[in-house]
Structure formats: C-alpha cells, structure tokens
Amino acid sequence: MVIAVAGLRERKKEQTRRRIAEVALRLFTERGFDAVTVNEIAEAAEVAKATLFAYFPTKESLALHGVGGDPLAEIVARRPPGQTFLEALRAHYRAFAAAQPPEADLDALLARVRVIQSSPALQNAANALLYQQRQALAQVLADEYGPTAAALMAAQVAASLLALQETYFQRLLSGASAEDVARALRQDVELAFDLLQHGLEYVEGR
Amino acid sequence: MVIAVAGLRERKKEQTRRRIAEVALRLFTERGFDAVTVNEIAEAAEVAKATLFAYFPTKESLALHGVGGDPLAEIVARRPPGQTFLEALRAHYRAFAAAQPPEADLDALLARVRVIQSSPALQNAANALLYQQRQALAQVLADEYGPTAAALMAAQVAASLLALQETYFQRLLSGASAEDVARALRQDVELAFDLLQHGLEYVEGR
DNA sequence: GCAATAACCATACTCGGTTCAATAACGAAC
C-alpha cells in the first residue's frame, strides 16, 4: 500500500514557493529590504516576476510570511469557560515568554528582525498585520461587551502586544545575552497585562 | 503704515499649494482615492507632476493634509502640574466632544472621512500618522515611568484614541443625526478614558 | 495516448515617485 503522497504538481508548487521565499529572505538579509528589487528576487529564484506575485501578493509579504504573530481572536474564542479573555491572553504570552527558544531559531529570528527593522515600509506592513488581528479580536469581544467597548479593548490589547514585541526586538538587537532578554521579556509580559487589567492608574500609584 | 505682506513669491507658492490640495480633494471626493491618478491631479491643477511632489511627498498626503489629529505629546507635556497625563488628555478630548462643530465644517469632515474610508492604503497611512504620535508620547512619558512602561502606556492611549476616532467616523457615516453622534461621542470619550484609567477589569466587573 | 487543466513564462503596460538639466519668474541691488 502506497501512502497517497501529494501530487507532483503540488510538490513542485511547494518547492517553488519555498525557493522564492528563501531566496528573498537571503537577499533581504544580505542587503536590506529596500536595496533588493523584486526583479532580482525573481531572477535569483529563476521564476518570472508574474510567478513570484502569484505566490506572494506584495514585496512586503516576502519578508513577513510566517510573521503573523499569534491569532489573538482564536486564543480568546477558545479559552476555557470561566476564564476572562485577558487571563487567557496572559497565560498564552506567559507561556511563550517562559519557553526558551533554541539557539538556531533565535539566530533566524534575529536575522528576520534585522530585516524588518531595515525598512519603514516593512514596519508599517507588520503593523497592518496586527491591525487585522485587532479587528478580529474586536469582533469576538463584541458579543460580550458591545461593539464600542470591544473595539476599545481590542485596540488596547493589540497595541500593547505590538509595543511588547517592539521592546522584545529592541532587546534582541541590543546584543544582550539570551538569558537577559528572556528575563526581561517575562517581566514585560507581566507589566503589559497588569497595565491592561488594572489600568494606567496601576503604575501611576506606583 | 503698510502691513508687511508676504512677498509675491510666497503668495504664489501658497496659491499653488492650495490649488493642488483643493483639486486633489475634489477629485478624490468625486471618484474615490484609488480611481484618481496623480497625473490627473497634476493636470487638473495645471502643474507638472514634479511640482506636485515638491509640495506633497506622497499621494496619501494629498488626502490627509491637516488630518494629523491632536498632538498628544504636546498636550501631555504642557499639562498643569499636579495633573496626571491621562487627566490632561481626558480633559482635552472631553472639550473636543463638547464642542459642536458647525454644519459647514461637518460636511467637509464627512467628505474627508468618506475619502479616507474609500481606500485601505489611505487608512494605513492615517494609522501611520498616529503611530508617530505614539512614539512622541512614549518619549515624553519615558522620563516619568521608564521606557518600557511608557511605551506600553503610549501604545494603549494612541490605540484607544484611534479606535475612538474610527467609531466616531462610523457614526458619522451611518447617517445618524448630528446630535446623536455628538452625544454618543461624549459617552465614548468617557468610556475610553475610564478603560484606560481603570483597566479592562473596569468593564469586566460591570 | 489524449484532452483538460494548471503552472509558468515573456512581454508590455500602469502608476507612484525621483532625477535632472533647462527655463521662467521673482527679488534685490545698482
């Protein structure tokens, strides 16, 4: 009995997609996002430009594929009953911060972060990604809290997590040791959620 | 005694700038942002494309000039002593919500909102504007609260105000009466700042 | 084998934005 493997067509498609993505990331890493044209990427990946854009809708998506971040709306929607949505998110990010990423992944992440930081256009694109998550989260929360409060809460949460991510990236780029970065991240996660939960007066009152 | 009027050169520049801006806004209003090319705008304003881009750095800026929003960092920096930064912001937005804009301005605002809503690219650009304010605010707050907490707080505040603005725009577009929109805005402002001040548990606990 | 389908390619195009050399308009000084 032969395991039904994906058709040759599908496998080739996947190959092409990966080849494009890898070549793009390599070039971006070597020279920065803005200094690489999509024509170059297409040429180096040995595909036509039209093919490249059949796989990735924009140049930005070439650098950001797989960097979507965690699906906030899902985490909230799937939380166990009795848990507030904020508790669910805190638990998720606490777990993320507790998990020490292996060296190799960290190098790759660092390269990715450097690429993203290399172009304002890319940073905007990354923000736009979170913007969509914000809306999805607002929709999930709307049933419980009404549309206006839900929109406000989702905005606060999404913005906090974006700020958290930026701080994390900066710490990574600053050259601090992996342990220090991880420790700071754990603290920052707690601070971010404390602020969200108890409001800005939480810090104001020291 | 003659009032020292601006030189002819300066006046012409101002004229050109205004002509470009007005033509652009008119075309955007008529056909939507994406359906108008900068070539058309330049032609209709009777300037060369290069001249247009000498006045406005991007196509988006043609639709967003003057829509910067309130300078959060300044409001906070100039607050009277003894007032928390959040109180200062709340007072500012409360005053804004209390002021009934005159009919004519409201029509112009509505047109502007419709244009902005007509293109995702424009909405992203508008977001990016607030993003800069966020960073300026974070810098002002950093002295008092440290960089990490400041970044988180600024992010929450900026995101809340963006959400507030979006809700306001939606209410305007929904065709509700000006009084209803104004009343809802006053409520929303209080809700937004209550959430910021006391945290999400403020609503969670009802 | 043999069509139907889907990936792929080359090419030309649109549009936003930049560059640059040439020119026109202004301001100030004589």
Added chain:
DNA sequence: GTTCGTTATTGAACCGAGTATGGTTATTGC
C-alpha cells in the same frame, strides 16, 4: 529699468512595484 543671483517650475526620461495577456509546457485523469 537693467542686471544678476536665487528659486519655483517644467518636461521628459527613468525606476520599481504590481497587473494583464496570450501563449507554452507539464501534470493529471481518463
């Protein structure tokens, strides 16, 4: 009111991202 340096403006060529198209090749299901 002529001259001269400055500055706004122009036109036209150029770049890069993204789209449209019509044709070619390879896989698939029969």
